[in-house]
Amino acid sequence: MNARRLIPTAALAAAVALGATALTACSGADAAGGGEDGKLDVVSSFYPLQFLAEQIGGDHVKATSLTKPGVEPHDLEITPKQTAQLGESDVVLYLKDLQPAVDKAVAQSGVKTVVDAATLTQLEAHGASGHDEHGHEGEEAHADHAEGDGHDHGEAGQDPHVWLDPVKYAEIAKGVGAALGKADPAHAADYEKNTGELVAKLNALDTEFKDGLKNTASRTFITTHSAFGYLAERYGLEQEGIAGVDPESEPSPARMKELQEIARKDNVTTVFFETLASDKTARTLAQDTGLKTDVLDPIEGITDKSQGADYFEVMRSNLKNLQKALGNK
Template sequence: MRKCRPVWILSVFTGLLLAGCGGAGETDSASGGKMEVYASLYPLAFFAEQIGGEHIQVHNLVPTGVEPHHYEPTAKDLASLSESDLFIYNGAGFEAWIEKTKSVLNEDRTRVVDTTESIDLLSASETSPAQEEHEEREHHDESEGEHEHDHSHYDKDPHVWLDPVRAKKQASVIRDALIEKDPKHKEDYQANYKDLAAKLDDLDQTFAENVKQGETDTFIVSHAAFGYLADRYGLKQVPVSGLSPSDEPSAKELKKIVKVARENDIQYIFFETLVSGKVADTVKKEVGARPLTLNPLGGLTRKQEAEGENYFSIMKQNAENLAKGLEAE
């Protein structure tokens, strides 16, 4: 992950950004009078679009094709964000840049919402046991004066949106924020949320039914993004990397993963779309497993966007591939 820019760079922009901020309730004429909503992550942008409908203009800060763990706002992003009416972010430590970004926003203009603040989060060690080993190894290396690893660590697992039930809670937070900011369209926001919630309930049922037919409860993934999915459906996630895709396992950790794969007769290893799977590919060769895609949905690729894919179409494909990986009948 890229290192964060020095605080002074953000400070330079603060005065310039705030000078252009209007008061609460003002909208940009370019948006046709719609509420300007920014999101830090694709799933949140999608939920906002579904709930806000014709009343809002939604912008995803992370560009198409960019892995969100590696994203950091540019000066242009901050300038646009300072003119927003609502800014929704994932929380749980996912956006390492969030506090600096908040400092350039006018709270009278922009309502900032943490979508996981009221959700019971899983600890990093619960969803990625290898995370503790990464941190212990890194701490040892630093104490010995070795080069610091460019890893990103989390106290909590931030990948909440991959559990349909918890994702519904995130969506409800977005609904409430839209209503608070724009109460005159409350009924529309409530009705749209109800439709979205029903689809998330159906998705939850699909995962539950697929998992129930599986011959195994263990699956290997290229990075530990699926802890909430595993927790929801009683599965065991075995990640090659930690909670950030940039975390690479040690030789000892790789040996453990290969052992688990062989003991559980794992036939498939799940890869992602926005990150390379060089280390996971090594495991695949060691075990002889075949590749499948399990998309963490941090964002869409340009191809997916062009083909009209969205959160639900990709999650349904995830459910099908997970069933195959679990050897469901």
């Protein structure tokens, strides 16, 4: 009698234990990868961070961006649908003070894992000139501009364009990899492996830029968008921006005259413009000074007009264009 009772009791206990295990596994999957496909849902504010999520997350993540291809990130406005998408995500990657609308949406999202890329590397202040010590006047001009255009680019005019320096981008990649591993411990080893591979590629890109820009006839380049301060500082170049850190700002007549003088003095051959903003000012300056124009892409988004299909391809196009403009020896 007791033996007959023991059999169903044991079976019941086993079934309960199995059900508990399944429930735990299901809960773990939901916590790590909230999407129906079990993948970690990672929403990024714009392309450079989405690229990191894709490269590091691989098949374990669903990576999307709030900034659609062709949209200038500085001017992004968040739709109600995107706000909802943000709130349902597992991880949010953004760069504080680059996109005010995103900052506000992230603060209201309630997402547990929020990664601010600005905290993963050291931000610096760059003005119209690429180096801090040469950019005081440019920084003041940008600060005045920022007060009136609604764009806040961080404390003391900090330059947000850190991804254009492969070394700083690698630092951000390491932080993103660690965050994904913490949010999804089951795949932490894969995230660590993918991060290591990406950092190695970025280190190789850094070497390409160092070697490729080591010997040039000129060290100065003029660009419509002062996005290349970190790149200029890393490789010993001088960035002279027509506009400030915001690509839509208009230069003063005095600044245009100053750039004409710089072009003559520093043997500048080319005025660079970008794919996501108007090239009108660049072409005007080029015509006034007899210079050529070319593309220097801040890689804030990839479109069919981009000189490459991803971050690495566009960065190598930038290197090639800089070498040509600066007179690579």
